[in-house]
Amino acid sequence: MKNIWAVCKKEISAYFTSPIAYVVITVFLVLVGFFFHSLILWFNTQSMQMAKNPQMLQKLNINQMVYSPLFHNISTILLLVIPLLTMRLFAEEKKIKTDELLFTSPLSINQIILGKYFASLFVLVVMLALSGILSIFTFAYGNPELPPILNGYLGLFLMGAAFIAVGIFFSSLTENQIVAAVLTFGALLLFWILNWASQSTGGIWQSVINYLSFFQHFDDMTKGILDTSDLVYYLSFAFFGLFLTHSFIQSRRWR
DSSP, rough: EEEEEEEEHHHHHHHHTTTTHHHHHHHHHHHHHHHHHHHHHHHHHHHHHHHOHHHHHHHHHHHIIIHHHHHHHHHHHHHHHHHHHHHHTTTHHHHOOHHHHHSSSSOOHHHHHHHHHHHHHHHHHHHHHHHHTTHHHHHHHSOOOHHHHHHHHHHHHHHHHHHHHHHHHHHHHOOOOEEEEEEEHHHHHHHHHHHHHHOOOHHHHHHHHHHHOHHHHHHHHHHHHHHHHHHHHHHHHHHHHHHHHHHHHHHHHHH
């Protein structure tokens, strides 16, 4: 664990001593702030229109009308920014020729991969925590339910963790950071839109394709539904991404 923490600290330092983390976090927060502001304005407009009808007004739910679409918007933003966050992790090591030195050090491959992975997770947690500050306004002036919000953020964290694992794998394949980012984005987008493809199929194939889709599992979590199958899906996806990374790096060491 000490070695993993050493790699993690090194990568966190690399993120915040360069513009990468600051640019990614700033872009993320600006986009989240824009969507949050737009949804709040829309919710207020709906509230004013329904103020004359008490029965309709009681049906207004800030969790469903603001937070559920907000979480979907944030997940789309993560789809765009996570590849930028992970593209350098191994690609940069290859480009500056420090990968051989790293892999011949006393550190194991698992320790190196996990150290880099946890560093990216740290940046993800920082982004989500900062975006959560926006909820202060809704709790100050409204009455949202906390459990569905926490469940939505848990879904964002798990999805982000799976995204990062995929990004690390593609970063290990090439020394070109742009190529790594494009491959990561393409792979994530494919798994994101699988549920659309399932609409043209039927039977067991529709169920299989739906299960493989990121969107299908995340949609339930934005509604406050916590299902163990969703947790297993994201954790398994993250594990598989890290496993592929380990397998590829291991195969390169023995060439």
